[in-house]
Amino acid sequence: MQLGKRAGLRSGKPMRDVFGEALLSLAQENPRVVVLDGDLGNSTKADMVRKAFPERYFNIGIAESNLVGIGAGLESCGLIPFLTSFSSFLLCNAYDQIRLAVAMSNANIKILGSHGGITLGKDGPTQMGIEDLALVGGMPTMVILVASDPTIMHKIVHGSAQHTGPVFIRSSRVVMPFIYPEDNCPFTIGKANVVKNGDDLTIIACGIMVASALDAASELAEEGIEARVLDLHTLRPLDKETLLRCARDTGAVVCAEEHLLHGGMGANVARLIAESHPVPMRFVGLRDTYTDSADPADLLVKYHLTSQDIILAAHQALNAKEKIS
Amino acid sequence: MVEHTYDKGEWTSITRDLRLDILEMTTRAGSGHPSSSFSAVEIVTALYFGGVMRYRSHDPHWPERDRFILSKGHAAPLLYAALSRAGYFPHSMLEKLREIDSPVQGHPVKDMLPGVESTNGSLGQGLSFGLGCVLGGRLTGKDFHAFVLMGDGECQEGQVWEAAMAASHFKANRLIGIIDYNKYQECGPIDREMALEPLRAKWEAFGWRVEEVGGHDTEAVISKLQRLRKEPEKPGLLIAHTVKGKGVSFVEADYIFHGRALSPEQAAKARKEITSCS
Ligand SMILES: Cc1ncc(C[n+]2csc(CCOP(=O)(O)OP(=O)(O)O)c2C)c(N)n1
Ligand SMILES: [Mg+2]
Secondary structure (H helix, E strand, O other), X not given: OOOOOOOOOEEEEEHHHHHHHHHHXXXXXXXXXXXXXXXOHHHHOOHHHHHHOHHHEEEOOXXXXXXXXXXXXXXXXXOEEEEEEEHHHHHHHOHHHHHHHHHHOOXXXXXXXXXEEOOOHHHOOOOOEOOHHHHHHOOOOOEEEEOOOHHHHHXXXXXXXXXXXXXXXXXXXXEEEEOOOOOOOOOEOOEOEEXXXXXXXXXXXXXXXXXXXXXXXXXXXXXXXXXXXXXXXXXXXXXXXXXXXXXXXXXXXXXXXXXEOOOOHHHHHHHHXXXXXXXXXXXXXXOOOOOOOOOHHHHHHHOXXXXXXHHHHHHHHHHHHHHHO | OOOOOOOHHHHXXXXXXXXXXXHHHHHHHOOOOHHHHHHOHHHHHHHHHOOOOOOOOOOOOOOOOOEEEEOOHHHHHHHHXXXXXXXXXXHHHHHHOOOOOOOOOOOOOOOOOOOOOOOOOOOOOHHHHHHHHHHHHHHOXXXXXXXXXXXXXXXXXXXXXXXXXXXXXXXXXXXXXEEEEOXXXXXXXXXXXXXXXXXXXXXXXXXXXXXXXXXXXXXXXXXXXXXXXXXXXXXXXXXXXXXXXOOOHHHHOOHHHOOOOOOHHHHHHHHHHHXXXX
8 A cells, every 4th residue: 555656645654753853853942842642552562752851751540531641731730741542542532531631621741642543453443542532623722733744743732832732643553655745844833735726626635645645536537527635634623714715716626534434524515615605525445344353454345445446436426526617 | 737727726716617507508509418518527527627638729730639529519517617728718708619710619619719639520539639649649759648529429439449449459548439428319328328438358359458437526536547557558448437417416317318409498397496506
């Protein structure tokens, strides 16, 4: 599996390595950054900080509720805690603790949910975060960020620390290609990035699906269809202005996400578009199912999360658009 | 240190005033947890008015302050009454408990009122928060203590024991837990619903230094807490044996009063009992 191959994207790095490097560079810059780990630092790569700054690194053990509470206590002393684990373990084990101590308290805490989506692959559904974005969606004060490439992961980690308040960062385990140049990319919380221009329809994606959307757009271009591709790296606050402009300009939208369709990115984009400028929409994502454990590439095919699925959805959306006009 | 130190003679008048505040607030609001609040009046008096905690009510975010975490957040009326009498905000605010547009929330929400350190009301979460405070103090070069008040029923939550394990692992000697051991939870007596005993042995097995006390003897509570403050290595736990509803005979006698405000008639009787006992 090589995401972004069709679109000619350069191969990147495993996102957890990128996260670990970004967190380490942030910890070097900012002495207030502390890291809490739920005994997964070697998987999330948060442990890069452990080696450099052992006094600012706490392995709380396999106790996510306690991890969140301790993080909140540290925050109350003016520190900036990064709570790190798999997104499924943090959100499913410690939802109420995050709700009270982070979200309701408007605490300046950053949460890394690693191994989001299904592409952790062979460890199977107990480890996967297919509902994480819906769960954090239930916390009204939480900024929600999804990383789509190595460059933006650096920006997200540093940007989250500059923002005062609760932030959730979702990452996936896989190698993500470079969507942006290696040294820089635009990143403002709440401001979506147009990563490819086009006026026939808009593909709105987050996480690994941005690369697949670019693959799909390359194939569509060969058919003479010019798709605009949006990297929606911030799910809260939603970039209403850009989303509505895309709906207005292109008249058809496909949403693609590595998440359940129920309560995910597409559902929230659809609400916004339906409210202000309805256009035909189609959705690529998990349809009310858990997955099995297998190679990530096989899972993406089986559960219809590939560039081919995006192309299919694009044709459907374009057909619907034609019927209207 | 505390701006105003109170002497022994004043404690009974403080505990009486706090009970009256709790009674008036919850009766006025028509809801709340008066019996759970009455239970811990002497404990909170010891902390705020017995010289155990250092704080500056005019500077609620003073970095050196000791932290008080009301993990049994449903005793919020007691916390608010104590904070107002300690000078954090005007006493008249107490009338706004549970009203629209008021910061005097049904359960504590962090920073909604000066002196409210954390968001509580879902039981089991405060000890972790207190531990985080102590670790944060260590990192930032502050030597404050964190005091966490828990219910006995609350100790049925798994997170309490996660925090208990971690606190002794981190040798968090500036963390002091207090259990309001009133032997009742919401639906009945603890030993019938979900037994906790041997409670002391459990905490000791988790590596804590444990003291026990009669929880309505303010002076004894103070001296035990002062002793735990001096512990050089282990986190400290005070098991305070209390009576749920303490101070109002008919509330003491029936756990059914958990989570219920008194009717105006019951409140009149209660007011008389509280006022006459001093
Ligand atoms: C997680 C959670 N579950 C249930 C409740 C509802 N509840 C509020 S008070 C209470 C009983 C608490 O008993 P205890 O800890 O002994 O406190 P007491 O009122 O006796 O001081 C319950 C079950 C809650 N607040 N939080
Ligand atoms: Mg009790």
